[in-house]
Amino acid sequence: MRGAAAGLTALALTLAFPAASAGDTRPKGAPVSRPLYVTQAPIVMLKDLDSGAILFSRGADKRFAPASMAKVMTAYVVLDLIKKGELARDKQFTVSEATWKKWNGSTGGSTMFLRPNEKVSVDELLKGLITVSGNDAAAVLAVGIDGSEDAFAKRMNVVAAKIGMTSSRFGTPSGWPDGGITKVSAADLITLADRLIRDHPDGYSRYFSLPKLQHGKSPEGKPIIQPNRNPILGRFEGADGLKTGHTAEAGYCFLGSAKRNGRRLIMVVAGMSSEKARRDEAERLMKWGFEEWEGRELVPAGASLGRIDVGKGAIPAVATEAGIAVRMTVPKGYEGSYRAVMRTRAPIAAPLIRGTPVADLVVTPDGLPPQTTPLIAATDVAEGGVWARARTGFYRLTGL
Template sequence: MTKPALFLRTGAILLSGLALVLSSPAISAGEARPKSAPVVRAPYETDAPIVMLKDLDSGRILFSRGADKRFAPASMAKVMTAYVVLDLIEKGKLSRDKLITVEDATWKKWSARRGGSTMFLRAGEKVSVDDLIKGLITVSGNDAASVLAVGIDGNEDAFVHRMNEMAAEMGMTSSRFGTASGWPDGGITKVSAGDMVLLASRLIRDHPDGYARYFSIPKFQHGISPDGQPIVQANRNPILGRFAGADGLKTGHTSEAGYCFLGSAKRDGRRLVMVVAGLSSAKARRDEAERLMNWGFAPTNTSVAAKGRASAAAAR
C-alpha cells in the first residue's frame, strides 16, 4: 500500500472513532455506569395523636405529629429518673453497689396501690442501686423509682427537684416532673414528644454504658411469690426481641396518658428514636411502634426525607 493510501485509511479510522465518541452520551469519571433510580418511600400515615421519629445520626426529624403538645408521660418519666441516677454514678457521687433500705412508708405506698407496676420490694429489704435501676427500667417498678429517690436525696421531692433541674439544663422546655415514677399527680408531670426524644438522645449519648447495661434486659427476677417461687417479669418494651435492632427505653400507661412508648433501635450503624403516645391499647402501641420503625429504616434518600418532613408538617 502506498503512503498516500495508508494516510487516507488511517485518517478515515480516526474520524470514524471521533464520530462514535461524539455520538455517545458523556460519562464522568465518578459515574462509570448509569445509576438506578432512587427508592421512593411512601409518606407515613397514622391515626396516633402524638408521633415523632428522629434519625440521631443525621439529626433529621423523619416524622412529627403533635411533637410540641404537652401530655402525661406515665412511666416514661422513669427515663429521666434513670438519667439522673446514671449521671450521679458517672460523676462518682453514687455507687452501683450501694445498698438502699426499703423504708416502711415507701413499701406501704406501693403495696396499697393496685394496678401499678412494681418489682415487689419488701419493707426493710436492702437492695443495690444496680438492681433498683434494673427494676426501674425492665419491669417499670414504681417502688424502685421511689426507693432510689428517697435513698439518694432523703425524700422524693428533693429528687424530683434534681429531675427538673436536669430537664432545664437539657433544654426540655415543655417538660416538668412531679414524681420519680410518673404516677398520676394531678397534672403536674407533663412532657412533649420533642422533649422525650431529646432526653433519649442525651441518655444514649451521655451514658452509653448505662444504656447498654440496663435498657435491653429481656426479663428480670426479684422477689418471691406467696407460694415461694421466684418472681420473674418480662421487659415491657413492646418491640424488644420483636423488631431487629430494638434495644431500649420505656413504655408508659395510665388512663390519663393512654398507651405511650419512647423507643430506640439501631441498624447498620444508624439509630432512630421514636415516641408514640395517646394510643388506645397495648396492641395499638406495639403495632404503631413497629410500623413506624419499619418505615423509618426503609431505603430512602435526602430528597425523599425532605418530602417526608413536609408531609409530616402538613399532618400536624
C-alpha cells in the same frame, strides 16, 4: 485576626467532608420527594440520632402526662450521678416501711416486689426501674438519693432543663398521676432519649434491653420473674430499649429506640387506644424509618472537626470531635448535594470535661431541613491561672 481564625475553622470543616456529587445538576434547595407515612396516631415523632434528622413529626410539642416514661428521666439522673462519681452502682438503699406501704403491688401499679427493710443496690434498682417499670424502685432510688420523692423531683427538673427539655415538668420519679404536675412533650422525650444514649451508652446497654428481671419471691417461695415491658424488644430487629407509659389522658404511649447497621432511630407514639395498637404503630413507624430512609456517613466517630475558643481555661482552645459517626439522613436513592457548618457559642467556659457537648454540626441536604449532630470536647480543659489567661489573651489578639 479573630475573624481569620473563624474562617480557618470553617475551611477545615469543608475539607473534612467528601465532595458533592459531581454530576448533580439540580438547583440547590430543589424540593425532594419525602417518603409518605400515614398514621392515625395524634402524637408521633421519629428521629435519626446520628444525623439529628426529624423524619416524621405530629403533635410533637403537645404536653401530656407521660406515666411510666417519666422513669427514663429518673434513670438519666441516676446514671448522671454514677458518671460523676457521686453515686456507686453497688451502693445499697434500704426499703423503708413507708415506701413499701405506698408502692407495694397491692396498691396497683408496677412493682419489682421489694420487701420492707430490704437492702437493694442501685444497680438492681435501675434494672427494676426500667425492665419492669417498678414504682417501688423509683421511690427507693429517690428517697435514697435525696431523702424524699419531692426533693428528687426537683433534681429531675433541674437536670431536664439543663439537657434542653424546654416544656417538661416532673412531680414524681415514677410518673404516677400527680394532679397534672408531670407533663412532657414528644419532642422533649426524644431529647431525653438522645441525651441518655449519647451521655450514658454503657448504662443504656446495661439496663434498657434486659429481657426479664428476677427479683423477690412469691408467697409460695418461688422466684418472681417478670418480662420486660418494652413491646418491640425481641420482636423488631434492632430494638434495644426505653419505656412504655399509659394514662387515661394520653392513652397508650411508647418511647423506643432501635439500631440497624450502625444507624439508630428514636421514636415516640402517644394517644394509642390499646397495647396492640401501640405496638403495631411502633413497629410500622420504625420499619418505615429504616426502609424508606438511609444514612450516609460523612464523618467517622472520633474525627476532629476544628477548635473552639475556651474562656478562662488552661489552654486557649479545645479540639472538637464527633462522639459518634455523623450521618446525613436522606430518602433512599437521594442524589442531591449538601452543605455543612459548625455552630457554637464561643468562648466556652472552663473547666471542661472530655465528651461534653460544645458545638453543633449542622448538615443541610439540598431540599431537606437542616440536620444537627452535637460535637464534643476532645480533651479535658482545666481552669487557668493568671499566666494561662494572659496567654489566652495573646492568642485572641494574634491567633498564635
